[in-house]
Structure formats: C-alpha cells, structure tokens
Amino acid sequence: MIAHALTGLRLLLVAPTVLGFARPDLLAPIWLLACILLAIATDLLDGVVARRLGTASAAGQLFDHGTDCLFVTAALAAAAYAGLLTPILPLLVALAFGQYVLDSHFLHREKTLKTSVIGRWNGIGYFVPLVVLAVARLELQAGLTDLLFAAAALLAWLLVITTVVSITDRALAGRRAG
Numbered sequence: 060m061i062a063h064a065l066t067g068l069r070l071l072l073v074a075p076t077v078l079g080f081a082r083p084d085l086l087a088p089i090w091l092l093a094c095i096l097l098a099i100a101t102d103l104l105d106g107v108v109a110r111r112l113g114t115a116s117a118a119g120q121l122f123d124h125g126t127d128c129l130f131v132t133a134a135l136a137a138a139a140y141a142g143l144l145t146p147i148l149p150l151l152v153a154l155a156f157g158q159y160v161l162d163s164h165f166l167h168r169e170k171t172l173k174t175s176v177i178g179r180w181n182g183i184g185y186f187v188p189l190v191v192l193a194v195a196r197l198e199l200q201a202g203l204t205d206l207l208f209a210a211a212a213l214l215a216w217l218l219v220i221t222t223v224v225s226i227t228d229r230a231l232a233g234r235r236a237g
Contacts, residue, residue, distance in 0.1 A: 062109035080137035088196035128156040131185040144215035
C-alpha cells in the first residue's frame with residue numbers, strides 16, 4: 060500500500076511537470092525542479108518499500124513502470140512542445156515501453172516485466188534531460204543556462220540513439236527466443 064502511494068504521488072506529479080515545461084509561466088522553475096526530484100525520489104523508493112514490506116507484485120511493477128513511462132513521456136513531450144528537445148524521443152519512449160510490456164507478457168509469457176540492461180539504463184536516463192532543463196529554467200547564470208539547454212538537447216539525441224538500440228536489441232532477442 061505504501062509503495063503504491065509513492066507511485067501514485069509520482070502519477071500526480073505528471074500534470075504540474077507537463078505544465079511546467081509546456082507553459083513555464085504557470086509553474087515557477089523551482090517548483091518544476093521540485094516535481095521532477097520528487098518523482099525521482101518516489102521512483103527510487105517505491106520498489107524498495109514494496110520489497111521490504113513483502114508487497115512486491117507483478118501488478119505493482121507494472122504500475123511503477125507504467126507511471127515512469129507516463130511521467131517521462133509526457134514531460135519529454137511537453138519539453139519538445141516548448142522547443143527544448145526533439146519530439147522523436149517521447150515517441151520512442153512510448154514505443155519502447157509498449158514493446159517492453161508486450162514482449163514480457165506475450166513472447167516470454169512472464170507475469171512480471173522482463174527487463175533488459177540497456178532498457179533499464181534508458182529508463183534512468185530519460186529523467187536526466189528533464190533535470191537539466193529544469194535547472195536551466197532556474198537561470199542561475201546566463202552562460203550556464205545556454206549550456207544546460209544545449210546539453211539537454213544533446214542528451215535527448217543520445218537517448219534517441221540508445222532507445223533505438225534497445226528497441227532493436229529486444230526485437231532481435233525475441234526472434235532468437237522464438
């Protein structure tokens with residue numbers, strides 16, 4: 060129950076985070092950063108809490124990962140809408156997650172999601188440009204702000220590449236298994 064509450068909190072953070080990127084006049088930069096950092100904290104804690112309390116389940120894992128996907132996809136899409144990064148990335152994130160769920164349940168006949176190393180690292184990586192963009196929005200120093208916006212855009216393109224690699228790797232692994 061506590062783990063689900065943590066995941067649910069992350070789910071509630073989707074709307075303000077999206078608004079913070081798409082309409083920066085509606086959410087102060089410090090609150091945008093706080094939403095993202097709180098989302099990361101709940102993501103780090105929900106699985107740990109579920110395992111410690113003995114409440115971990117396949118449904119909880121799907122709720123956790125689905126919430127992660129919704130959070131990063133929506134936030135990345137809002138950042139793309141604002142012209143801060145490529146719109147290709149949120150599309151690929153959604154595609155990769157869909158493949159992950161379908162592959163786990165139908166190809167591998169698993170009740171729990173079947174993770175991959177590159178997929179796990181990408182899942183972590185999708186939060187990074189969001190943090191960088193939120194810090195850039197704080198406008199701490201003019202030169203630093205421009206550098207952070209550029210770094211986030213570059214990170215997004217690197218994640219496009221690694222997500223395509225992950226999608227391809229999972230598809231090829233499925234062919235080898237089938």
